[in-house]
Amino acid sequence: MRHVLTTCVYCGCGCGVYLREENGRVTGASPSRNHPVSRGNLCVKGWHLHDFIHSPKRLTTPLMRKNGELVPVSWDAALDYTAQELGRIGASTNGQGIGVLSSAKCTNEENFLLQKFSRAVLKTNNIDHCARL
Amino acid sequence: MAGLATTFGSGAMTNAINEIEDAEVILVIGSNTTEAHPQVARRMLNAVDKGAKLIVIDPRRTRLAECATLHLALAPGTDIPLLNAMMRVILDESLADQLFIDMRTENFAALRAMLYRLDLAELEAVTGVLLEDIRRAAQLYARARRSVVCYCLGITQHICGTANVQSIANLAMLTGHVEKQFTGVDPLRGQNNVQGACDMGALPNVFPGYQAVDNRDYREKFERVWQTRLPAAPGLSLLDMTHSGACGPMRAMFIMGENPLRSDPSLDRVEETLTSLAFLAVSDIFLTETAAHAHVVFPAASFAEKTGTFTNTERRVQLVRQAIPPIGDCRTDADIIIALSGRLGYAMAYESTAEIMEEIALLAPIYAGIRHDRLRHSWGLQWPCWNTAHPGTPFLHKYYFTRGKGHFVPNDHLPPAELPCQDFPFLLNSGRIYHHYHTGSMTRQSALLNRECGEALLMIHPADAARLKVRGGDRLCMASRRGAVEIKAEITDQVAAGSVYTNFHFGETPINRLTIAAQDPVAQCPEFKVCAVRLEKL
Ligand code: SF4
Secondary structure (H helix, E strand, O other), rough: OOEEEEEEOEEEOOEEEEEEEEEEEEEEEOOOOOOOOOOOOHHHHHOHHHHHHHOOOOOOOEEEEEEOOOOOOOOHHHHHHHHHHHHHHHHHOOOOOOEEEOOOOOHHHHHHHHHHHHHOOOOOEEEEEEOOO | OOHHHHOOOOOOOOOOOHHHOOOOOOEEOOOOHHHHOHHHHHHHHHHOOOOOOOEEEOOOOHHHHOOOEEEEEOOOOOOOHHHHHHHHHHOOOOOOOOHHHHHHHHHHHHHHHHHHOOOHHHHHHOOOHHHHHHHHHHHHHHHHOOOOEEOOOOOOOOHHHHHHHHHHHHHHHHHHOEOOOEEEEEEOOOOHHHHHHHHHOOOOOEEEEOOOOOOOOHHHHHHHHHHOOOOOOOOHHHHHHHHOOOOOOOOOOEOOOOHHHOOOOOOOHHHHEEEEEEEEEEOOOOOOOOOOOOOOEEEEHHHHHHOOOEOOOOEEEEEEEOOOOOOOOEEEEHHHHHHHHHOOOOOOOOOOOOHHHHHHHOOOOOHOOOHHHHHHOOOOOEEOOOOOOOOOOOOOOOOOOOOOOEEEOOOOOOOOOOOOOOOOEEEEEOOOOOOOOOOOOHHHOOHHHHHOOOOOEEEEEHHHHHHHOOOOOEEEEEEOOOEEEEEEEEEEEOOOOOOOEEEEEOOOOOOOHHHOOOOOOOOOOOOOOOEEEEEEEE
16 A cells, blocks of 8 residues: 555645555545645545546547447557548648647646647647636 | 736736735635635635634625625626725725835826726615625725735636726735735636646647747747747637637647536537537547547546646646556556657657656746756745746745736726526526536546535525525526526525526536626636526426
């Protein structure tokens, strides 16, 4: 059993949380005592931070639409097709026909990479996230 | 957060969360803090225990309002007249901080001229708040040495959202309640990493660190480091994209971890846009309503399966540490972007996410001193952090405003775009509750959180309920000009007569089918908080 110190994903308070890891599964969450925001406390969402991680509803394989249905495919197939379509539509619209939505739930590093991808590769500034929602 | 940027030059929380505890007066406006920001609410209540005065401005009697010294239950959408009335009282009673105004601000004459044109009796009628209460709130706020204002989406989700924020900034500057410890203006950011997504330039007009894309010097810097030409014209905002419709400019979209088919207003238009795209790719941890419309869906790793950083509402950059490897065949969003970029002929080579942070530090001056190994040995760093020896910045505007002098922007009342009428007699307000998060794709997976609160409820005032012959638990049809949903009634006097309230976490009850697409012209924040509806018992 290990306890891994991380940051809560739910609200902007940013509590310090320990995730309890047992045999490759996250089985619990508890507050950090010394963290300046959590100070030994979490709200009910924080105490149940781990509940969704092993949900049976998690997506675990790439999906692609074939004959109107989403069916499991390999990573290569999904990535190749996505790159081909974004490249094709980007080139034909000069980047203007592509829109990218990033996420306030993803990390800073991922947000940074996605805006770099939009601007440097897809050549569009059509990137936003739901800051205002 | 465009409103704070025009007045102060920076749109982030000016204090640290813990400073709230030592304020003498806390003014909370448009924020259901106990439910949306539990830890901030805890600090507010601690402050009250220590003798602080709490003023809550909210149309509803929220839990926080029940603990308040003063609750101003204003008519929805009348924040500007209320704030203007408070400022007029402050001028009339000579409570303004004239020294601060002279030394640190500009354009005060315009604000003063606007305030002197106002008629307090008229403002009392518009806001529905007794002048006596407005006067007490103004006196409490202005007289204390350490006053803090906290606001949230109740302020920004109006067509006049930017003007609302500017009015709050006006009030703070008028009384000199900024740029000191335990004193300031604090926007509470809704989702965990909204602050970080903005800082990282996931916005149509700025690069990381709020450097404008149409500024040649900034663009050349990024072009040099990234070794490629970059587009100069600002892009489309979220709603310009998702509401562009079948004939709009959008041909393809890539959506990472968002669910616009639940979170955006006027869902029928979003649906029209998404279904007419030639290509839609979605990366998410669950098959959301949006992902179900995609051509390609990528299974993303959750926060427990990756390493990186989040930035909280007080600008604190903190580590997210991997606890388990990605489950199933999932990959992190970073890996997905890197793989796509390589296939499109642009190699992104990073050994680890710590290396991505090094590139952020190189390009965004406010993050210049932030490194993963510094974060590993601390409780995070608050930006601006100018170099690797810099300790971070707990409160902003310490000696000067980011933009030089604070700028007063006078604002007049702008009524909501849609008010109740004969056909749609109720005013619908929507927001978050304690047990769930945003569109619910994560929290709804928790059996316990669902048991505590498993479906959407519509709060109705007892007088309205009696008139409609509705009892608690009855099912209602609620319709606006744009759509209808079925919802269960909860009778409570937490809402005012004539108003109803619910939240948008529940996929079965898509409240955003009803909401309106009118948006604030500057910040482009949709007006979620107010729209007109009709109720029928089923
Ligand atoms: S534990 Fe609760 S208060 Fe703390 S960050 Fe998570 S959601 Fe916010």
